[in-house]
Amino acid sequence: MSQFTKKEIVESVPQSGFFGQPKGLFTLFFTEFWERFSYYGMRAILVFYMYYEVSKGGLGLSESTALAIVSIYGSLVYMSGIIGGWLADRVFGTSRAVFYGGILIMLGHIVLALPGSLTLFFISMGLIVLGTGLLKPNVSTIVGDIYSEDDVRIDSGFSIFYMGINMGSFIAPLTVGTLGLKYNFHLGFGLAAVGMFAGLVLFVLTKKKNLGLAGTQIANPLSPVERSKYLKIFLSAIVVLGILIFVSAQQGWLTFTSFIALVGVLGFLIPFTYFFVMYRSKKTTADEKSRILAYIPLFLASVMFWAIAEQGSTILALYADKRTNLDALGFHIEPAWFQSLNPLFIFTLAPVFAWLWIKMGKRQPTIPQKFAFGILFAGLSFIVILVPAFLGGSDTLVNPIWLVLSIFIAVLGELCLSPVGLSATTKLAPVAFSAQTMSLWFLSNAAAQALNAQIVQFYSPKNEMMYFGVIGGIAIGLSILLFAISPIILKYMKGIK
Template identity: 40%
Template sequence: MSQSNEGSPAIPGQRQFFGHPAGLGTLFFTELWERFSYYGMRALLVLFMTAAVVEGGMGFDDPTANAIYGLYTAGVYLAALPGGWLADRIFGQQNAIWYGGIIIAAGHIVLSLPGFGLVPEAYGFFLGLILIVVGTGLLKPNISSCVGELYPEGGSRRDAGYVIYYMGINVGAALGPFICGLLRVNMGWHWGFAAAAVGMIAGLIVYRLTQRHLGEFGKEPHPTPPEKQGQTKAMAWGIYALTAGLFLFALLALQGVVVMDARQMAEYSVYVIVGVAVLFFARVLLDSKLTKIERNRTVVLVALFIGAALFWSGFEQAGSSLNLFAERYTARELLGIVIPAEAFQSLNPVYILIFAPFFSALWINLGRRNLDPSIPMKFALGFAQLGIGFGFMWIAASLIQDGDQVLPTWLLLTYLFHTTGELCVSPIGLSATSKLAPRSYYSQMMGMWFFGAALGNLLAGLLAGEFSGDQVEQFPELYRQIVIFCGVVTVGFLVATPFLKKMAALDTPTDDLVREDEPGAYEGGGPKQPRD
């Protein structure tokens, strides 16, 4: 593969983006607008589904709406797996980003069409969601991989490039809910969905006009050996058939030919994902080619997989039960202006922008003093903060029992602690996966991280369904149980930390992980030394 000088250190006269390759600007603004569209629409989703039909909504009850929300957000993560494969084998990363963006924009447009009388509401809603899932599966994993390829030299400059890139993600995630929420309040639901479409179209325009800055990486798919071309084509057609089957199922359900129970589908999906995870980890652990250290590290990854899924099941209440709490039980008037409930969805990315540099510096400084908490310890800290956040909701839920609305302070504090908890779990878990994954299963282990997130989102939708609007008196007890559960998981990770830390054996040199009797066993199985 030819490398352009886009990835080399800054050269006088060469076009740059904040001292980085110009291609970073392409990816920064494309992802900014894509995240604007995704989080802007997501902030509307549960509110729209639970709003009465006379108010322009879908009229679903809370459990059904939250289950659909869980299925949708889980689908986004699951679609990243075939999306990444199609980019590698069929389209190339750059084309996958372009096609994915077009499909996402089409999904948001379809979502907005019922508001203008062009298609029936249910058809626009469900077909639009499926389009967004499919498009995001193509775009999201591949745009992230393109960032790294701008820096073939690696090192700290690549890390700095990712920091700038993630700033774009969070700027878009902060603007989307706020702007789409304002449009929803002042002009109607479908104007909010249309704004999300405009955001994605803006991203596509930026991408196409500046795509040349990405160089040669990802223009073409990886070459497939002749003996595997038939297998590759069969796999591709299998993915296309599965996607077509998803649309067909939705159409049959909309026609009433098949009955769709969203909550039951979410429950079955949980069983399927858990079953796949069990089979996958069992296969890895029973692989006789693994060294003892690799097998022990896989056990650690199993613990982190479970922890991540449980963490996301609480954290992802943001778009569902906490979103409904903001809409129904929070006083949102400020200086005579009603703040949209969706605006609270902007708190997490704003907090990320504020606190992520602090946490990064904290881990570095603690590491220099040999005081950096271990990976399981950071997970324990994450769950402790998740529990503190829900503790504030426990208090807020108690205050609304007399029919009064509560101050936004409770949600501000909840999102604050959930965000700091996220910073102890999400980047740490992803980094841990890159460090601990056996080389022969490296890519598959990274894929299991998506599976864990999908499982967490499904569980979040089911959990959110317990906070039904007609059972407000049960809210304090439900939040109390979540706080206790977070405390139990925190203690569990604290107790397991010495055991997991020993099994991770991060101080063992990488060369010690190669079996002496099989020197070539891991060739091509993953990077020699995964980066932090």
Template identity: 35%
Template sequence: MSEFQTVDAAGAAESPGAEQSVTTRVKQPIGLFTLSAIEMWERFSFYGLQVILAYYIYYSAGDGGLGLTEGEALAITGAYGGAVYLGQPLGAWFADRLVAARTMVMAGGVIIMAGHISLAVIPGVVGLLTGLALITIGTGALTPNAYAMVGRLYKEQSPRRDSGYAIFYTGILIGALLGPLATGYLQAEFGFHYGFGAAAIGMAIGLFTYFLGRHTVPEESKIVPNPISLSGKWKALGFGVALLAVIAILVSTGLLSTGNLNNYVLGTILIVSVAYFVVMLQSKKVTVDERQRVKGFIPLFITGAIFWTMILQLFTTFAVYADTRVNLSIGSYSMPAAYISTFEVIAGIIAGPLIAAYGQKLAARPNRKVPSTISKLALGFVLMTLTFGLFALFPLIFTGRIPLIPVIIGMIVMGITEVMYAPIGMSVASQLSPVAFNSQMMALWGLTTAAGASLSGFMGQLYSGTSEVGFFTLMTAISLVTAVFLYCLRGPLRRLGVA
């Protein structure tokens, strides 16, 4: 039997015959590993910062922090996470209308690196705001375009697509593991600014590897697919200037502050998300079939936002939980609180390739019944229900601080949950994407993460002010209801082409 063909060094599409081939060994495009590498190092820098950010904001000056309140720290962390992903539609728009995706990824990496350097060398709130602003802009340029380029490596119904995204997501998880380990250690031993410096170095490595493999990305990523007119460019410039002016007025008048920043971020996310759906549904460049697919994506967008609200509490609710409720000592060794999230990532790294391999094995057996994509998403929420159910039980079982081992078990279940859901969500967004809005559809999927990150800040504040058992029980109930809702969507979405 013939093998599936890989793309060539220039990122050519899969051969027509590849889709009908059956084999026990399925190759992946070379460009997948180039894109996995840059995203791995971007996540190294992002999560390396994210895992110590709340501590930096609410630790006292004597401990190297800024000395703000815990509530402000959770609000800023949630707002930053939301803003990072909120910038992705703009980066995707640039790639679709002004600058080729391949160039956007490189430029985004440079800006991210500059942001981490600002955090490392500029002290106080000025350094914090400057660094976070640059990272927000850079991530918006890099991430949605890297995700979109992965989708372009495959034909629409390729059996390799889900497994390719699972491999890509494994690279993300490796970065999400190494980043916190490096910055958490440096913060504990030398101070926060050394941790920020490590994040900058990680992004520099990612840029170097991407530059070396830049010719393996898809050919389509080297051109602007839907160039904007000259008048459109002036309108875009005017909108950007007006937006900056509004932000300046809000800050100068005190209407925008660290305490209410997350309110503005969440409101903006909702407005932008609705606007994206409206534009795609009304665009003449979207066919009738594509319009139906966009409508089908609406419930998946909502459930995606719920999913990320749960997962991204790693950096809000669980950051405080690790710092205040967990016994971090193992014998004479006391583990940094920032390391708690790494167990979630380790579980994902181990489970991700296993899930991908199993998916490829099923894809190579045409007569074998394969679980639907939506069923996989629903299963992810079933595991999420188990995760929060465990944390609801811990205070009823243990007195005082929670022992480390049960918390690690909870993190492991959450890690498996993430790799069960997130790469499949990316794949679905790519499948439902209109041709004229490919990068922007992936950015819309990124907005589910934006909404989740912002909402996780509110959830962290809710956790700090309510019963621990009640809070985790509420999260358990929300996860279970969402799982049932997704399972009921299998038939309608299958009719829209979601396998």
């Protein structure tokens, strides 16, 4: 099968038709809109479903266990992106990876919608983990494919794409969250499944016309010999894993605590391995190796940012449910609704940031400086949320405005870091590892949530000032360090701005 050039792929995509962007952005925008609707709708009620009493329709787990499971689940979701990226790069291309992933996600939500046991719950989590690993990194990779390398619209295009992600994320907690908390958790999960189905239908109906060749090419296809080799490795790994699980269960080694520790190790070991493999590969040029080195501090900054931002569905969700006055504004607020604030602020402010980067042109902050701003705001968001306990103690309900302000400040950081990180990843990625490098970007989120699985169990209202203060202080310190070394990072980026 002949390989298309980047120029041929870009020319196959209509280059106008969606807010001045390539028409393919419409397909990717709404596919990701519905995928995020399903994911964040499910996640908005997931922690409550786990720790609410069985009599209230929940699973009756302890709060600390529920917080850790949500963090582990989030880590595995993003960790599985490495598998999805590898399959896209080497087996069936990014477009088919998106389609297959959407089917698995939809099936996972359908299983969650069925009233059942803890076993069904973990089956559904497994399906969603695998499906998101296929879909999430690859749909973002296709966004990069529809732009030429010197297209000045790419950063604003990613910001618009990011706005679509957050539009779906905004609607989800208000609809799925309300349905799940006021009526029945399983009805809420069922609505999430409907959302993923809508995304699949739109993708299938519009991809040929709008995306052209984008996503259809296998970047680094397996040879027949390699196919046989990797099939044997895969089957052997399944057998070994099965034996390890059986023996560990029999010996009592397979506990929830040991699993948390294992995920924590994998969260950092897997990205380290990928950095090493890409850097040492003969397919990676000298300039690409330099860019990989530049990418490492950006990756670590992203881990710090997401370690704070992803606690919106764990610690801040619990804070909303247990520490916040939910009747303070004249009507009852469902705790899941606070999870709509992050995407609300993002799709409100994303066009402003997209305009700002274009307006500033060459005067805008460099990529490392934008990352530094990102973790600075993340740290400040945790400093803000400790103020109510400082002023009124930990035994009184907090005005919801404090939680709103904390989320707003974190969003300022997210808009400095996340869409810029997506764009930077497509620019810094070695050609032979394009989809896998995007998976590596999402592994920063996996590492962050693997870390969170260890630390969220230490949170309690009595020690929340120390909890928020220590984490926020570390983030602010790292932002100052990143500002200081930004010129060095930029040098290693070899012309990428």
